[in-house]
Amino acid sequence: MAPQRFHEQFDHIQRSLPDVPLTMGPDDSAGFLYEKGVVLVRDGEEAGFVEDTVRTHFTETQGLVPDHVRRIGPQAGRTGVTRIRVGDPAEGEDTVPHALRAVREAEDRQGRRLVGRNHVVHIAPVNACPGDEPVPAPRTEPANPAPAEGGYDPGTAVGVLVVDTGLVHDHRSYPLLAHTSGDTQLTETDDHGVLRQYVGHGTFIAGLLAAVAPNTDITVRGTLNDAGAVLESEFGALLFEAVDRDGWPDIISLSAGTPSADHDGLIGLDAFMRELREQRTLLVAAAGNNGCDTPFWPAAYAALPEYADCVLSVGALRADGESGACFTNHGPWVRVHAPGERLTSALTGFVTPVPYVYQHSTYDTCRFGADYPCTCQYPRHTGVLSEGRESTGAKPDQVMFEGLAQWSGTSFATPVAAGLVAARMTAYRERDPRAAGAALLADATERAEVRGAHVPALRPPTWRPVPAVIPAVPA
Template sequence: MTTPDPGGDARFWAQLDMVNAALPAGLRAVAGPEGAAPGSAVEPAYAELDGHVLVRAQDLERAGNMVADLPGEADPRVVWPPEDDAGRVSVRRLYVGDRGARLVADTLGGQRVPATPVHLVSVAGVNLCPGDEPVPSSGPVLPAPGPRDAGAGVRVTVLDTGLVPGYLDHPWLAAGSGDPAIPAVEGDVTDEVADGVIGPYTGHGTFVAGVLRSTAPAADVRVHRTFPYAGAVPEDELGLAIRDALATHGWPDIVSLSAGTRSRDAAALLGLADFMAELTLHPETVLVAAAGNDGGTDPFWPAAYAAEPVNASGDLVVSVGALREDGQGRACFSNHGGWVTVYAPGERLVNAFASGTYTYGYPHSTSCRHSDTPLYAGCTCVAAAKAGDTATFTGLAQWSGTSFATPIVAGLIAARMSEAGISSRQAAAELVSGRLSVPDLSGYLR
């Protein structure tokens, strides 16, 4: 996949700067694959932690010995997980320096011993469509396609950036008036709006929760802050954070995850191996994951687990691509391929957001980044806003992305569960097989 103007891969580098400003001291994200740099011929495909590799615990000594004698490099050392968690995870993050990281990954990987970069998983992916930043809206909000009690008794965990203060001012996120079947959305209120300024990715988790509750108004939704670094997190930390969240609050019927990454050699994320293994032990839980906004066919993890042997039954992982606003095909930004199992509306949805002033931080263009001309009338990638432009939001936004197609699918599964009295896996199987259809919502998306 090529990425023409604006500015080549300018959006990737702008996002990488934001992630690095948010990462803890001592950690730095760099572009992968090797050779990706501003202005280079190598297209950046993902971000990874500089000088670190991820290996399985049984390969730790071997990996360390390989780089121990490299001149000019620090002694290899384990820097993650914390000692108290070491017995709970099967992987280790090893600091080996820049050359050591390349040597370990190349050599161990070439010998089929799992060793990978530590990828950054993000709610944004890396190469975003110029039209995917939120814009102010006054509605209408995506309506519930079914009855008010759709999703009653179904528990959904949303893994995202958290909730904005005051999110319960939106009635579809609050508890139903006198109706015990409609609980309030709960979770981590962490998306602060400092001095009236909305930061990048602030409101993402609130918007996702709003779309989900618009599709399944009575679902019991809990939002966790699992992407604390400008909407990103290292893959190994994410794997443990997911398991901690689910252990604390119980494994739900549905996990909705609007985040992911491409990876070195298109390999599955080693940092999520423990979570995926545990997911197979919970037949009550389905993972619904966004397919990503790169406009290509490269696997985007964890959504791409939908095409892996772990999902042989077809109902453990549902990967979600985005339809364009008129419903007549795939949205220009949506990833696609055999690993994407379903598509749902994902252009210009309207839902709950923060209030305040937002400054657009990415280069924009009047052409589609996947083509010199728009791929279709109203292509989301065509946006007039320029970096530095500001907008004022009053609690609602219009937004596009597979991030927001994903909670539609999660909500449809929840609604079908309550309607038919079936499990999440059964409802997911109906959706994937076509027995449960995605409703036409095109008239409500602007």
């Protein structure tokens, strides 16, 4: 099946970044998005070396000295990276692969990667191929996971930072989020009063965290408000900004990232990850929703020895909890799986009902080849972005959110796992989040089947498995 949802998402993200020419790779295979004609390097001598190497390569192979090979944009700043233009995007062919090949021999000699693509980092259930879109939950359906026992004590609460979209304006009308703080969503609805895509993502995550771990001080930063997408060259600085505002927390819950052809991380996150390693903070990061084993960063840092104790990568279990959700990324770099399909939490508050128009259409069969009634197929709806919709006359479906919602993705397995770490810290009076995370994994005796492998699984006591049947359409 053609990756239609990937291309729909590509177009949507390109509109959100109108001044940045984007392309996809590798070789148009719907793996990841990146800035066309630009590579990312560490500032200083390496940047100058890359410029000279690429210019020499183009001179020898094409018989000209391209004057467009130069550093662009602001100074590297705290992240220690800068962008180098290696081609003119208006000329058509993307020159980034040629530039990367030009530097590979030098990298082999130095034993270190010097240059990489400037990836687009995006919210995990909306990584170029979304897990799904939110669905209004039946009015009689309670939160799932349900609120755990225990109260909130500001003196002992575990500090959790959610780096995501901002909170909806009426989030405190949902009791679990009464003491949640942070940034509000800049614009929630369009000119017609319809909920914008991905609005409520951060609120939904905060609701899951508060349900699993009531004794938490949750701060939500709207770092990814702009369609959930940001260039890698800017992402490190935004993460620094988020932790600098309130200090390094006990736990960071991050439901964003990107696949990459590189296997040693993202150059744009080098500085942030090095500083994270020196803190006591545990980064809990989503494994992504491409349904493959390609490392998804920054979650995949969990597989690198120097970051194994400070990063917890989380994949998603399907609604019945027995195996992996069809969309979840997988592989040895994913440390644990948690429920991430058809979870129920607060998308908006309860003050004003708000309509939403679906952007993507469901598929006739699972786009990842699964044989259960997954969210690729149900509940059925037609989306605005679907190719061929106008020729068939199909109208996009609209729903009304006036309470809880169901949503799926590794984005939501991530706060479930982060909440379990926080809950363990409270239960055992543990002040070290990394020690709590390691103990949680060590004590995890439950397993789930994910693409033929039996992997560690975390299932909150208050989470209810949902049978693998076609769900009813909400009333």
